[in-house]
Amino acid sequence: xxxxxxxxxxxxxxxxxxxxxxxxxxxxxxxxxxxxxxxxxxxxxxxxxxxxxxxxxxxxxxxxxxxxxxxxxxxxxxxxxxxxxxxxxxxxxxxxxxxxxxxxxxxxxxxxxxxxxxxxxxxxxxxxxxxxxxxxxxxxxxxxxxxxxxxxxxxxxxxxxxxxxxxxxxxxxxxxxxxxxxxxxxxxxxxxxxxxxxxxxxxxxxxxxxxxxxxxxxxxxxxxxxxxxxxxxxxxxxxxxxxxxxxxxxxxxxxxxxxxxxxxxxxxxxxxxxxxxxxxxxxxxxxxxxxxxxxxxxxxxxxxxxxxxxxxxxxxxxxxxxxxxxxxxxxxxxxxxxxxxxxxxxxxxxxxxxxxxxxxxxxxxxxxxxxxxxxxxxxxxxxxxxxxxxxxxxxxxxxxxxxxxxxxxxxxxxxxxxxxxxxxxxxxxxxxxxxxxxxxxxxxxxxxxxxxxxxxxxxxxxxxxxxxxxxxxxxxxxxxxxxxxxxxxxxxxxxxxxxxxxxxxxxxxxxxxxxxxxxxxxxxxxxxxxxxxxxxxxxxxxxxxxxxxxxxxxxx
Amino acid sequence: xxxxxxxxxxxxxxxxxxxxxxxxxxxxxxxxxxxxxxxxxxxxxxxxxxxxxxxxxxxxxxxxxxxxxxxxxxxxxxxxxxxxxxxxxxxxxxxxxxxxxxxxxxxxxxxxxxxxxxxxxxxxxxxxxxxxxxxxxxxxxxxxxxxxxxxxxxxxxxxxxxxxxxxxxxxxxxxxxxxxxxxxxxxxxxxxxxxxxxxxxxxxxxxxxxxxxxxxxxxxxxxxxxxxxxxxxxxxxxxxxxxxxxxxxxxxxxxxxxxxxxxxxxx
Numbered sequence: 001x002x003x004x005x006x007x008x009x010x011x012x013x014x015x016x017x018x019x020x021x022x023x024x025x026x027x028x029x030x031x032x033x034x035x036x037x038x039x040x041x042x043x044x045x046x047x048x049x050x051x052x053x054x055x056x057x058x059x060x061x062x063x064x065x066x067x068x069x070x071x072x073x074x075x076x077x078x079x080x081x082x083x084x085x086x087x088x089x090x091x092x093x094x095x096x097x098x099x100x101x102x103x104x105x106x107x108x109x110x111x112x113x114x115x116x117x118x119x120x121x122x123x124x125x126x127x128x129x130x131x132x133x134x135x136x137x138x139x140x141x142x143x144x145x146x147x148x149x150x151x152x153x154x155x156x157x158x159x160x161x162x163x164x165x166x167x168x169x170x171x172x173x174x175x176x177x178x179x180x181x182x183x184x185x186x187x188x189x190x191x192x193x194x195x196x197x198x199x200x201x202x203x204x205x206x207x208x209x210x211x212x213x214x215x216x217x218x219x220x221x222x223x224x225x226x227x228x229x230x231x232x233x234x235x236x237x238x239x240x241x242x243x244x245x246x247x248x249x250x251x252x253x254x255x256x257x258x259x260x261x262x263x264x265x266x267x268x269x270x271x272x273x274x275x276x277x278x279x280x281x282x283x284x285x286x287x288x289x290x291x292x293x294x295x296x297x298x299x300x301x302x303x304x305x306x307x308x309x310x311x312x313x314x315x316x317x318x319x320x321x322x323x324x325x326x327x328x329x330x331x332x333x334x335x336x337x338x339x340x341x342x343x344x345x346x347x348x349x350x351x352x353x354x355x356x357x358x359x360x361x362x363x364x365x366x367x368x369x370x371x372x373x374x375x376x377x378x379x380x381x382x383x384x385x386x387x388x389x390x391x392x393x394x395x396x397x398x399x400x401x402x403x404x405x406x407x408x409x410x411x412x413x414x415x416x417x418x419x420x421x422x423x424x425x426x427x428x429x430x431x432x433x434x435x436x437x438x439x440x441x442x443x444x445x446x447x448x449x450x451x452x453x454x455x456x457x458x459x460x461x462x463x464x465x466x467x468x469x470x471x472x473x474x475x476x477x478x479x480x481x482x483x484x485x486x487x488x489x490x491x492x493x494x495x496x497x498x499x500x501x502x503x504x505x506x507x508x509x510x511x512x513x514x515x516x517x518x519x520x521x522x523x524x525x526x527x528x529x530x531x532x533x534x535x536x537x538x539x540x541x542x543x544x545x546x547x548x549x550x551x552x553x554x555x556x
Numbered sequence: 557x558x559x560x561x562x563x564x565x566x567x568x569x570x571x572x573x574x575x576x577x578x579x580x581x582x583x584x585x586x587x588x589x590x591x592x593x594x595x596x597x598x599x600x601x602x603x604x605x606x607x608x609x610x611x612x613x614x615x616x617x618x619x620x621x622x623x624x625x626x627x628x629x630x631x632x633x634x635x636x637x638x639x640x641x642x643x644x645x646x647x648x649x650x651x652x653x654x655x656x657x658x659x660x661x662x663x664x665x666x667x668x669x670x671x672x673x674x675x676x677x678x679x680x681x682x683x684x685x686x687x688x689x690x691x692x693x694x695x696x697x698x699x700x701x702x703x704x705x706x707x708x709x710x711x712x713x714x715x716x717x718x719x720x721x722x723x724x725x726x727x728x729x730x731x732x733x734x735x736x737x738x739x740x741x742x743x744x745x746x747x748x749x750x751x752x753x754x755x756x757x758x759x760x761x762x763x764x765x766x767x768x769x770x771x772x773x774x775x776x777x778x779x780x781x782x783x784x785x786x787x788x789x790x791x792x793x794x795x796x797x798x799x800x801x802x803x804x805x806x807x808x809x810x811x812x813x814x815x816x817x818x819x820x821x822x823x
Contacts, residue, residue: 003753003756003799003800003801004798004799004800004801005745005748005800005801005803006800006801006802006803007741007803008678008803008804008805011676011737011805011808012733012734012737014655015655015733015808015809016733016734018655018657019657019733019810022657023657025655025656025657025658025718025809026652026653026654026655026656026807026809027572027656027718028656028658028715028716028717028718029568029571029572030572030573030649030652030653031653031656031658031807031809032557032653032708032712033565033568033569033572033649033653034649034650034652034653034654034806034807035557035653035677035693035708035806035807036557036558036559036565037559037645037646037649037650038646038650038677038679038691038806038807039557039558039559039691040558040559040637040646041643041646042679042689042690042691043687043688043689044688044689044690045688046682046686046687046688046755047686053637053638054636054637054638055638056625056636056638057634072686073686076685076762076796076797077796103687104681104687105687130638130639130640132640197795197796225769225770
């Protein structure tokens with residue numbers, strides 16, 4: 001077989017010279033150690049990763065290791081890393097770069113990331129990977145052998161770009177690569193003309209709108225791999241779903257793209273046990289519910305649907321809202337009915353759901369998080385639990401950072417229950433708790449997923465128990481049965497739901513459901529409309545379901 | 557003969573470089589660097605430049621290295637096989653330990669003839685779709701041409717020094733240095749004939765596959781620009797996938813062994 005063989009021609013000349021000049025020569029110890037250090041740094045296998053052994057302080061997740069291995073072994077170092085948000089694309093990229101550096105294949109690299117992330121990248125590569133990355137600012141470094149991180153805007157400035165485009169990079173990385181989807185932009189042309197051996201493009205959304213997005217990204221990695229622009233659009237069109245439907249295209253893309261979704265990461269996600277807890281209103285409560293329904297259906301106030309929802313949560317929540325309504329509005333229709341109804345509320349016994357909470361928690365040693373939609377219910381629950389000897393702390397998005405941390409700490413160390421209204425986004429980690437009660441269900445499935453995400457995340461070691469409360473014969477039953485159960489929300493990690501909703505042009509599910517209840521003349525009508533909504537969503541889900549990259553690895 | 561114990565390796569390294577070991581216990585090492593080692597390792601060129609300019613004596617640093625993974629919380633640098641420091645040290649060694657001329661230490665006061673050996677340690681890199689390395693240590697006896705291919709293993713426990721022991725004398729090589737080196741290269745070429753090269757076959761196949769893909773997309777277009785791009789891409793592919801083998805000398809030199817030891821190796 002024809003294999004080119006390159007000998008070392010320099011060594012013997014130098015040795016000869018040293019012998020003629022009689023030195024200097026290394027000692028036996030240093031000679032031995034030099035040989036040993038070479039043994040310690042060679043990679044004796046074609047396949048597999050050596051980088052993880054060199055990074056004992058980092059725990060890599062399986063899908064990250066597999067991704068790095070796949071890119072190195074099968075994609076020969078040119079790939080789109082398109083994991084969903086939060087699965088660690090940076091880590092994967094770092095692993096790949098490290099592997100190539102260890103194998104002596106990369107010495108000079110250019111890493112282009114958004115300006116705001118330059119320092120974070122430098123830090124991460126240095127601390128996690130011991131890669132001596134530098135940001136460009138300190139001194140002009142383009143023409144040296146090193147790992148430079150900068151923003152694309154800096155790199156393409158005339159005083160830099162001329163030098164950069166002359167360099168022969170062993171490795172080029174572009175973060176947030178979806179910004180390069182338009183091949184007519186300067187950024188795109190700039191990246192396209194970089195000289196590079198290995199190349200990684202990082203994006204969570206490889207196809208944002210049009211199928212040609214992926215064409216443009218692939219053309220950076222392998223120009224011509226998908227033909228030219230016209231051929232591509234003629235053959236595959238512009239419909240982005242083709243990426244997952246067209247077998248030929250899919251096969252082509254799989255050779256250049258790794259996409260892990262949460263559910264196929266192979267991470268040992270602990271199990272998610274989801275239980276619906278059905279609750280019966282007491283007779284008095286049910287009566288009040290129907291009464292309120294009657295009153296609200298007579299008014300056209302958009303928020304009136306809220307009152308019935310609140311009644312399903314706590315007397316207090318409903319009471320306060322009605323009070324406010326009456327106080328703020330002089331001339332509402334059936335004002336007297338509302339005033340009358342306040343009296344009814346005053347007569348109500350403790351809320352059926354609150355009693356259920358106590359039932360569920362009181363004999364357990366475990367910690368629980370309770371989510372409610374309403375602050376009034378939060379206060380009520382805290383008081384009610386206290387009456388039953390259950391300790392709790394409140395948690396609200398509006399708390400200051402310090403108070404949040406304090407509450408979290410109290411919850412971790414001192415009390416059994418954390419009662420939260422909407423968590424307010426900023427990621428607090430509550431993995432030390434594995435029970436969650438959704439005291440009221442939000443009507444937006446994305447919010448439910450965010451709630452669950454507080455405890456069902458990396459680091460959760462126990463199976464997670466989710467209790468969804470719903471009161472029979474109320475709107476809660478309809479929403480739970482007709483919407484959540486049907487779109488199998490609880491079985492899957494939502495993942496692509498936001499994309500589906502965007503496709504369906506549903507900006508706010510909550511509003512959608514509200515108007516369904518509001519605009520329906522009868523319970524039956526509302527049910528039919530809810531059912532229609534969930535059919536549309538689950539149909540879209542099936543189409544999305546075909547985004548299936550599992551075959552990626554099995555083919556290897 | 558790989559590094560079995562990183563701690564001992566570090567201790568040896570700093571001892572060999574004349575640094576004082578102040579403390580050495582349970583995976584923790586406190587070292588007083590010399591001026592030379594401070595300059596080599598501590599990355600503070602301005603300090604040394606300044607000190608030299610002013611003619612002051614420099615103050616080399618003391619450093620603490622920790623090799624015991626249980627003690628990484630303590631003050632000091634944690635050294636493991638991936639830490640930048642150990643690779644910095646490895647790098648210094650590639651130049652510090654590259655060329656040598658050594659004599660076996662002989663005691664006893666008898667006249668002893670020393671047999672010359674050319675020792676060459678090589679790293680063979682197999683590059684194709686993937687890459688791997690192989691290290692071979694070759695010794696060539698320069699009188700009778702005998703060759704040994706696990707030379708460092710044989711030498712590792714023999715004491716050597718840079719000057720010849722009393723009452724010893726060297727035999728003049730019959731095989732000259734360069735032709736000896738050529739023999740080693742010939743040996744390597746023969747050796748490489750015998751190893752499994754399925755990796756290269758795989759690389760060729762992969763290259764062909766990629767070429768076919770390229771052709772399929774390019775040759776349907778008659779645009780001249782695409783013709784150019786095809787050529788460019790083809791070159792790119794060959795650069796990445798065409799199999800080749802690099803032979804690089806790690807280190808080497810002349811070793812003079814007593815007749816006794818020399819004979820033992822040949823057997």
